[in-house]
Amino acid sequence: MSGVYIFSDKNDIAAEIIGFAKSAGKDAILLVFDEQTAKVMGNSGADKIYLVNGESELVESYARSIAQLLREEGAELFAVGATPRGRDLAARVAGYLNCGMASDVSTLSCGDGQWLTQRIIYGGAVQQTEVLEGLAVVTIPGGKFEPVSGTGEMVNITLAADRRISLEETMPIGHQGADLSAAEKVVCVGMGLEKEEDMQLAKDLAAALGAEIGCTRGIAEERYWLPAERYIGISGAVIKPKLYISMGVSGQVQHVVGIRDSQVIVGIDINEKAPIFAAADYGIVGDMYEVVPLLIKALSE
Amino acid sequence: MARIVACYKWVVDEADIRINPDRSVDLSKAKKKISDYDKCAIEAAVQTATAIGGKAVGLTFGTADARQSLKDALSRGLEEVYYINAEEAAQADGAATANALAAAIKKMEEVNLVICAEGASDTYQRQTAPRIGAVLDWPVATSVSKLEVTGNTLTAVRKLDDCLQTVKVELPAVVSVLPEINNPPIPTLKAVLAAGKKPVKEFSAGELNADLVPKTRVADLQGYVMSRKNLIFKDGEAVDQVKELVAALKKEGVI
Numbered sequence: 001m002s003g004v005y006i007f008s009d010k011n012d013i014a015a016e017i018i019g020f021a022k023s024a025g026k027d028a029i030l031l032v033f034d035e036q037t038a039k040v041m042g043n044s045g046a047d048k049i050y051l052v053n054g055e056s057e058l059v060e061s062y063a064r065s066i067a068q069l070l071r072e073e074g075a076e077l078f079a080v081g082a083t084p085r086g087r088d089l090a091a092r093v094a095g096y097l098n099c100g101m102a103s104d105v106s107t108l109s110c111g112d113g114q115w116l117t118q119r120i121i122y123g124g125a126v127q128q129t130e131v132l133e134g135l136a137v138v139t140i141p142g143g144k145f146e147p148v149s150g151t152g153e154m155v156n157i158t159l160a161a162d163r164r165i166s167l168e169e170t171m172p173i174g175h176q177g178a179d180l181s182a183a184e185k186v187v188c189v190g191m192g193l194e195k196e197e198d199m200q201l202a203k204d205l206a207a208a209l210g211a212e213i214g215c216t217r218g219i220a221e222e223r224y225w226l227p228a229e230r231y232i233g234i235s236g237a238v239i240k241p242k243l244y245i246s247m248g249v250s251g252q253v254q255h256v257v258g259i260r261d262s263q264v265i266v267g268i269d270i271n272e273k274a275p276i277f278a279a280a281d282y283g284i285v286g287d288m289y290e291v292v293p294l295l296i297k298a299l300s301e
Numbered sequence: 302m303a304r305i306v307a308c309y310k311w312v313v314d315e316a317d318i319r320i321n322p323d324r325s326v327d328l329s330k331a332k333k334k335i336s337d338y339d340k341c342a343i344e345a346a347v348q349t350a351t352a353i354g355g356k357a358v359g360l361t362f363g364t365a366d367a368r369q370s371l372k373d374a375l376s377r378g379l380e381e382v383y384y385i386n387a388e389e390a391a392q393a394d395g396a397a398t399a400n401a402l403a404a405a406i407k408k409m410e411e412v413n414l415v416i417c418a419e420g421a422s423d424t425y426q427r428q429t430a431p432r433i434g435a436v437l438d439w440p441v442a443t444s445v446s447k448l449e450v451t452g453n454t455l456t457a458v459r460k461l462d463d464c465l466q467t468v469k470v471e472l473p474a475v476v477s478v479l480p481e482i483n484n485p486p487i488p489t490l491k492a493v494l495a496a497g498k499k500p501v502k503e504f505s506a507g508e509l510n511a512d513l514v515p516k517t518r519v520a521d522l523q524g525y526v527m528s529r530k531n532l533i534f535k536d537g538e539a540v541d542q543v544k545e546l547v548a549a550l551k552k553e554g555v556i
Contacts, residue, residue: 084462087427088443091395091429091431091435092434092441094435096435098512104425121424121425123425125318125320125524129520133516133518162440164470164471164474165468166468167468168456170464171464171465172463172465173465209556221480221484222484235419235480256527278531280529280530280533281530281532281553282530282533282546284533287539291543295543299556
């Protein structure tokens with residue numbers, strides 16, 4: 001059947017995309033790869049749920065078969081949750097179909113045989129509007145659409161997988177402390193920090209606030225002062241805390257993309273012209289080695 | 302000799318982009334650079350080629366001005382660079398880019414691994430590696446934080462949002478690497494001087510016989526405006542600045 005074909009390894013994003021398809025007046029066809037997910041998603045408003053059976057544990061390995069399925073069914077759109085697995089599968093399907101694709105879109109709407117998308121480029125400086133004609137692929141992050149409810153038919157389907165790649169081992173990621181993307185408050189350190197010992201200052205501020213510590217890419221990947229999962233930005237963590245306070249962060253666009261959904265942004269930096277201040281609600285232009293200890297003291301009072 | 306191909310893109314330095322008051326985008330003063338993340342892809346290719354006794358080569362799809370990138374790419378340890386010089390690159394989307402790169406890879410001999418970055422620092426679409434894999438019908442591993450080639454097999458560690466996966470992939474294959482995979486060194490003066498003598502192989506669009514027609518159409522580009530309060534305390538004593546900040550944050554209800 002024609003309509004919007006949907007996949008996400010995150011059920012809440014899948015449910016939101018189903019909501020989008022229904023609001024656009026399209027049939028929503030969901031692909032799932034295990035019975036548990038099929039059951040959980042049973043009342044999510046999908047008109048049809050394909051439960052895919054196959055020989056691989058890696059969903060990305062089904063790209064070629066999924067592309068063929070979409071073509072045979074006359075699909076209008078393959079809409080995929082923007083997670084690492086989803087982006088990989090989506091782009092491979094687009095490659096097999098030789099069709100248009102918009103990645104990590106911030107908006108998606110349906111026109112006359114067209115899909116209109118918006119996304120951020122140039123590290124966050126520019127918003128690009130794109131038009132996709134005919135069968136196309138998009139990836140969508142969570143939180144863009146409202147889920148709906150309703151049941152549809154469930155169909156078992158067997159698809160061929162690429163067997164040239166196999167899963168050897170899966171290990172959970174050992175997060176040191178809480179997940180940054182779920183943190184309510186984040187203290188972020190940037191390259192303005194002079195010595196590794198000065199991390200203590202950030203730790204003290206974080207303790208006074210009850211915040212998690214994050215950093216810019218340079219701190220994690222050039223200086224190795226914090227693990228890679230602590231860096232915030234376009235290629236790192238994307239956070240949405242109530243409060244974000246940066247110390248010695250200049251505010252390069254790649255970093256700002258990772259913090260733009262924060263409720264309140266505070267920048268502390270010695271350089272008045274640092275771009276962080278344009279992205280901030282509140283800022284202090286000053287030496288963080290003077291300002292931060294005073295801030296810790298004020299917060300503790 | 303087995304070739305390890307690093308794909309890279311010559312991009313506008315986003316730090317030089319100016320947004321006009323009407324939100325139109327001014328790229329006229331922007332310098333260009335090899336996409337930051339692609340430097341990690343190049344370094345990964347060089348390291349892998351060294352480990353297996355292969356040859357690390359670069360591949361780029363760009364307009365005439367991408368010629369300026371060749372020396373920089375070659376100074377990073379690549380032995381040669383393949384340059385698809387085509388005006389179509391200016392309007393290329395993910396489909397056209399992958400079609401061009403895949404067509405060039407098909408023309409090279411003994412390619413056993415193609416390494417891309419996750420995304421380019423200008424568009425950050427994260428499509429190129431999986432799309433090249435699809436066009437060539439080669440297996441793909443994305444989000445790779447560690448890779449090792451033994452014989453005809455690649456072992457890669459993929460860093461996903463919820464776990465680390467170790468996968469084994471039959472070569473030839475395409476991978477995309479995360480920036481944390483390595484820390485590309487700054488080229489030495491000797492490497493920069495040697496780069497001028499290294500070979501460059503140029504392809505024209507016609508030679509490749511690839512579909513370079515974009516499937517997506519850019520309808521509009523606008524400067525992104527973040528509306529924030531921008532209350533910056535820049536004068537007076539630090540102790541008073543801090544007092545004002547704390548009062549403001551209390552009022553916001555975030556502390």
